[in-house]
Amino acid sequence: MQIEFRLNGQPAAVEAPPDITLLDLLRDRLHLTGTKEGCSVGECGACSVLIDGQLYNSCLVLAPQVEGREVITIEGITAPDGGPNDLQENFIVHGAVQCGFCIPGMVLAGEALLRRKPNPTRAEIRAGLAGNLCRCTGYQHIVDAIEATARQRLSVPADALIS
Amino acid sequence: MAQYTQIGKPARRVDALEKVTGKAKYLADYHLPGMLYARALRSELPHARIVRLDTAPALAIPGVRAVITNADFSDRGSYGFPVKDQYMMACEKVRHVGEAIAAVAAETPEAALAGVAAIICELEPLPAVFDPEHALDPGAPQIGPSRPDGKHPNFLDREIVHKDDPVTVLAQCPVVLDEVYATCHQEHAYLETEGALAVPTPEGGVTVYASNQSPFILQGNLANVLGLPSNLVRAIQPPVGGSFGGKDDLNYESSAQVAALALKTHRPVRMTFPREESMIASYKRDAMRMHVRLGAERDGTLRACTFEGLLDSGAYASQSVFTAWRASIHAMGAYKYDACDVEINCVYTNNGYSGAFRGFGNTEVCAAIEQAIDEVADAVAMDAIDFRLKNCLRVGDETPHGQLLTESVGLPDCLRTVRRISDWDRKRREYAGQTSNEVRRGIGVAALFHGTSLGAEGSDYAASTISVEHDYSITLTSGLTDYGTGSRTVYTMIVAEELGINPERVRMLRPDTNTALESGPTVASRSTILGGNAARVAARNLAQVLDLAAADLLGCDLHQLIRSQESYVGPSEELMPWTRVVDHAREMGLSLSAHGQWTAPKIRWDHHDGRGTPYFAYHFGAHVAEVEVDLRTGKVQVVGFWAVHDPGKVIFPQGAYGQVYGGVGQGLGYALMEQVTFANGYLQETNFDEYLIPTALDIPEIHAQFVEAEFSQGPYGAKNVAEPALVPAAPAILNAIAQATGRRIRTLPANLERVLLGHDLPREGPSRQCKRGLRIG
Numbered sequence: 001m002q003i004e005f006r007l008n009g010q011p012a013a014v015e016a017p018p019d020i021t022l023l024d025l026l027r028d029r030l031h032l033t034g035t036k037e038g039c040s041v042g043e044c045g046a047c048s049v050l051i052d053g054q055l056y057n058s059c060l061v062l063a064p065q066v067e068g069r070e071v072i073t074i075e076g077i078t079a080p081d082g083g084p085n086d087l088q089e090n091f092i093v094h095g096a097v098q099c100g101f102c103i104p105g106m107v108l109a110g111e112a113l114l115r116r117k118p119n120p121t122r123a124e125i126r127a128g129l130a131g132n133l134c135r136c137t138g139y140q141h142i143v144d145a146i147e148a149t150a151r152q153r154l155s156v157p158a159d160a161l162i163s
Numbered sequence: 164m165a166q167y168t169q170i171g172k173p174a175r176r177v178d179a180l181e182k183v184t185g186k187a188k189y190l191a192d193y194h195l196p197g198m199l200y201a202r203a204l205r206s207e208l209p210h211a212r213i214v215r216l217d218t219a220p221a222l223a224i225p226g227v228r229a230v231i232t233n234a235d236f237s238d239r240g241s242y243g244f245p246v247k248d249q250y251m252m253a254c255e256k257v258r259h260v261g262e263a264i265a266a267v268a269a270e271t272p273e274a275a276l277a278g279v280a281a282i283i284c285e286l287e288p289l290p291a292v293f294d295p296e297h298a299l300d301p302g303a304p305q306i307g308p309s310r311p312d313g314k315h316p317n318f319l320d321r322e323i324v325h326k327d328d329p330v331t332v333l334a335q336c337p338v339v340l341d342e343v344y345a346t347c348h349q350e351h352a353y354l355e356t357e358g359a360l361a362v363p364t365p366e367g368g369v370t371v372y373a374s375n376q377s378p379f380i381l382q383g384n385l386a387n388v389l390g391l392p393s394n395l396v397r398a399i400q401p402p403v404g405g406s407f408g409g410k411d412d413l414n415y416e417s418s419a420q421v422a423a424l425a426l427k428t429h430r431p432v433r434m435t436f437p438r439e440e441s442m443i444a445s446y447k448r449d450a451m452r453m454h455v456r457l458g459a460e461r462d463g464t465l466r467a468c469t470f471e472g473l474l475d476s477g478a479y480a481s482q483s484v485f486t487a488w489r490a491s492i493h494a495m496g497a498y499k500y501d502a503c504d505v506e507i508n509c510v511y512t513n514n515g516y517s518g519a520f521r522g523f524g525n526t527e528v529c530a531a532i533e534q535a536i537d538e539v540a541d542a543v544a545m546d547a548i549d550f551r552l553k554n555c556l557r558v559g560d561e562t563p564h565g566q567l568l569t570e571s572v573g574l575p576d577c578l579r580t581v582r583r584i585s586d587w588d589r590k591r592r593e594y595a596g597q598t599s600n601e602v603r604r605g606i607g608v609a610a611l612f613h614g615t616s617l618g619a620e621g622s623d624y625a626a627s628t629i630s631v632e633h634d635y636s637i638t639l640t641s642g643l644t645d646y647g648t649g650s651r652t653v654y655t656m657i658v659a660e661e662l663g664i665n666p667e668r669v670r671m672l673r674p675d676t677n678t679a680l681e682s683g684p685t686v687a688s689r690s691t692i693l694g695g696n697a698a699r700v701a702a703r704n705l706a707q708v709l710d711l712a713a714a715d716l717l718g719c720d721l722h723q724l725i726r727s728q729e730s731y732v733g734p735s736e737e738l739m740p741w742t743r744v745v746d747h748a749r750e751m752g753l754s755l756s757a758h759g760q761w762t763a764p765k766i767r768w769d770h771h772d773g774r775g776t777p778y779f780a781y782h783f784g785a786h787v788a789e790v791e792v793d794l795r796t797g798k799v800q801v802v803g804f805w806a807v808h809d810p811g812k813v814i815f816p817q818g819a820y821g822q823v824y825g826g827v828g829q830g831l832g833y834a835l836m837e838q839v840t841f842a843n844g845y846l847q848e849t850n851f852d853e854y855l856i857p858t859a860l861d862i863p864e865i866h867a868q869f870v871e872a873e874f875s876q877g878p879y880g881a882k883n884v885a886e887p888a889l890v891p892a893a894p895a896i897l898n899a900i901a902q903a904t905g906r907r908i909r910t911l912p913a914n915l916e917r918v919l920l921g922h923d924l925p926r927e928g929p930s931r932q933c934k935r936g937l938r939i940g
Binding site: 031032033034035036037038039040041043044046073074075077078084088089091092093094095097098099100101102103104107122125126127129130131132133134135136137138139140141142143 | 175176178179180181182183184185186187188189191192194351352353354355356402403404405406407437438646647648649817818820821823824825826827828829850851852856858859860862864865
């Protein structure tokens, strides 16, 4: 079947079987490999994407469910100049990255949280990351990066932020 | 104190940008034209003879291009070090559930799976061993081949440490502790599962990309089992999505399988693991049962220790012999004793198989000894930190192994620091004597020492190459893998420090056996000290050449050269840009590439006497955990954590803190929730819905600090940090639970039922979950 949706700000139309997951659609059909497969049962969050601004495990979403909706993957998170956005830059600066496999999902979880809660406490950040597993970092530097981004975003105009 | 431009200063991880943007290509992200997909048929029985294996029906499945078995490898695919008991695919029998029997390459993953299902494989069940306590019974089913020395075939290894006669000393001690502790297997739970991709080369060889730790060992294994000369086997390291000791053996097997399939089909072949297959087929941290006796005087002087450990190696040896050895060395803890006997025995069972996992034996024994130490401190009514400070190793002491510690022992400082920053004395007092039946708090401590690098496990060296490119960038290699540890950034900083250049000039490659130099395995937290020293030697060799060119250019002697940022400055104080010096070196005909090798100081260990110098240096540390225990549910929440470590010298601060935070997280999981259950050989936890690892809500804010007791032979004084960060976390938490509840949990993990009821609930699971995970049930 034909699935039409907006993907990272652009219209997308993909021919795909109706029973594949959004994760497989992204990785295997569209070759957007920044979205990772970690467990395929919705436990690890490595496959996190934003659908209409909300955080989803793409392994639990059937591809046709995104028909007409807006999907943002890690490939769609950039600064206007194509480099890392402020959250990604803070992940680098604060040492949030080790093996990196969970990181695309963590960045999207961070974006989803900051859209919902622009000024989160550290406890709220931890709750916002609770569906995303990381085995390397103990989460602390990831929390630091999201906290720093929230602070910076509150002190600059909102339209200068993510694409 | 030395002034550094890079060492200990803030730095950006060299691979962070590609990872935050999702551009880093992990194994599963590789798609090559014409690539086939591979899948393995795995054993659904814990112990069985393969009575019939017919692969022809698989070849009849549309899309299937090749099937291989053990017969497709030289020497039946035999591999393993130090005990060569494993096979790239099962040989005549299977010894654990999940062991690979055959592998299929097909045009699609679905066709590969259909091919696996079509293979006719008849297994004749054999009696199996699941309880390591009974592995050596005279009538126990035989798992491995008979031993030439006449010992029980299920016996794998025995490691000892021996100092004088602890039994006699124990009899004299007024305070004696005699307890049994047990740890559970632990799953590495790297977020990226295993995988390998093989590409046949025009010369008849193969290039293998694998999510692997030690590319040169992979290359050697592949050359052996494929019957190819080493120069026709190339191993390239893509980014690795976590490892923690877990990406050796199973990835050697998968690599050999895809390599054989690629050679057979003349097409690229990739195998990646679904999570269930990863958890069922991969090795785990071993489980240990430990009987500890400690003797002390009433004034708190520790006098004697006996420690008997039984290590369940599962179906194969893997690294268990080395794990048992490291366990034996660390079993008594970082303390002085008049007398000490350690004996670790290692046996085969059919409980999956055990291999390397961060901490490597020390994690297991530390969980026991650091609880036992606490229990003795309680018995003599001494504060747990005072007791450790009274007995712990210091510079000038001789360890129970007979090693004189001459430098770099930061343990007393670690203990004093963690006491201060955790507000230990006040909390310990406040939490004593709580009477609430609902929620109570507790605070606990644990100390550690951890031998640096391989020790007496084997020859210990690493090598780096370095060259200046025409665009004035520096290309640097190491034979050791950065699987998330940050070692590539450490090497970049070291080279920038030594050459006096901007680190952005340095392009630190991932290992490729065609360009890097063999450096032994990437294990044992040896990257900073071994690989770092090798990079430093390489950079110094190159710096020597550049200094000569600069002196020639500036018309001065070498000793007159000084540096101002990147530039060289001569006696007349003119600035000579570094790039100009590079040009001049080329004009002089000097070679602008160099290599460096560093070999660790000699150590010796007498396995018969259990005495010697097991490691050339030790990392020290102390953790304090604060917990809140809900007595109504058994739920333990760790509400505070303080970790103080002596890594010698911190080179890459962000990386070092990250190692501590991550290590504490894994230790917290080990203490409270990570449970591997082999029910008659069948793993019960096959994905993250059953195997729980800590989330951001389970791990508290961690307060980490470093004590830098520099080691004279480490790079800038550095020793190691990765493994030790995990080791004492679990006993610190268990000691905190004991303070809160007044009850000790000597079996890990301290799950709800053990905390609430004080005993286990039966967990007799079926094989269903496991078979479903393998897509065979």
